[in-house]
């Protein structure tokens with residue numbers, strides 16, 4: 001339902017035909033289609049034009065930008081006003097088709113750059129799990145105007161943390177979000193693209209090849225669950241080093257939102273039904289996927305493409321982790337707790353099909 005109050009200016013995206021041009025849309029869909037950069041409905045991008053802030057809609061996939069309207073336009077001033085009041089409720093800013101602006105709209109509004117892109121690239125997710133991540137980022141990003149942002153919940157806490165980081169380093173164009181991802185801001189699309197690519201190159205880590213599913217996986221599947229056709233998913237279980245490291249996850253917010261707060265791992269020789277029953281008894285909820293060490297991963301039939309994309313990401317991040325990173329910097333417990341209670345994330349997950 002379209003609503004227009006005297007305080008809230010919700011513009012429609014046709015005003016942005018000039019800036020939502022083919023080059024920009026191609027940039028969005030290319031980024032969104034690269035699972036090393038954005039997974040499922042994660043990540044967001046915005047353009048400013050005067051007071052108008054055109055931003056990716058919550059729950060939609062950037063990779064779909066070329067085939068459907070993926071953006072919502074809001075008043076930047078109104079978003080900043082709400083931020084000052086510590087109000088992150090954006091429900092009433094839904095556009096005529098009911099799309100809400102991204103949960104990170106506050107952060108986008110506060111940044112001064114015309115173009116702001118926020119990604120969950122696997123290089124930054126893996127490196128920020130390093131026990132000495134601050135030093136690792138400082139060494140690799142020495143030639144970039146960058147600043148580190150400590151781990152916080154997405155939404156208002158992230159916007160506040162980015163604001164604080166800007167106060168420390170006003171000319172920053174690269175924001176490293178610990179246990180979360182990256183933000184790159186610039187006044188031109190070309191510079192945004194080049195900076196993002198250069199930062200990703202600087203953060204690149206060696207990647208172990210993913211391991212295939214083991215031959216016993218089918219016989220452990222006594223509930224006819226899904227066997228993913230994706231080696232990055234199976235490698236979470238089949239690569240011993242990866243499993244040893246990722247079972248300490250979650251490392252970043254979208255893992256919690258889409259895959260839950262605990263990695264479900266079967267014990268040796270346990271079949272699927274027994275592993276689920278044991279997990280549920282211990283943790284009080286039913287897992288939607290199960291890791292079989294040295295074999296692979298089985299997923300519940302109700303998993304959607306968003307959850308599968310996040311499992312794939314776990315493998316991509318896991319293949320970049322090393323035992324020498326330990327003890328891993330995982331997502332703080334308070335953030336995990338907040339994420340499991342937050343309505344905005346439940347909404348995002350629900351519509352990200």
Ligand SMILES: [Zn+2]
Pocket residue numbers: 042043118119120154180181
């Ligand atoms: Zn994010």
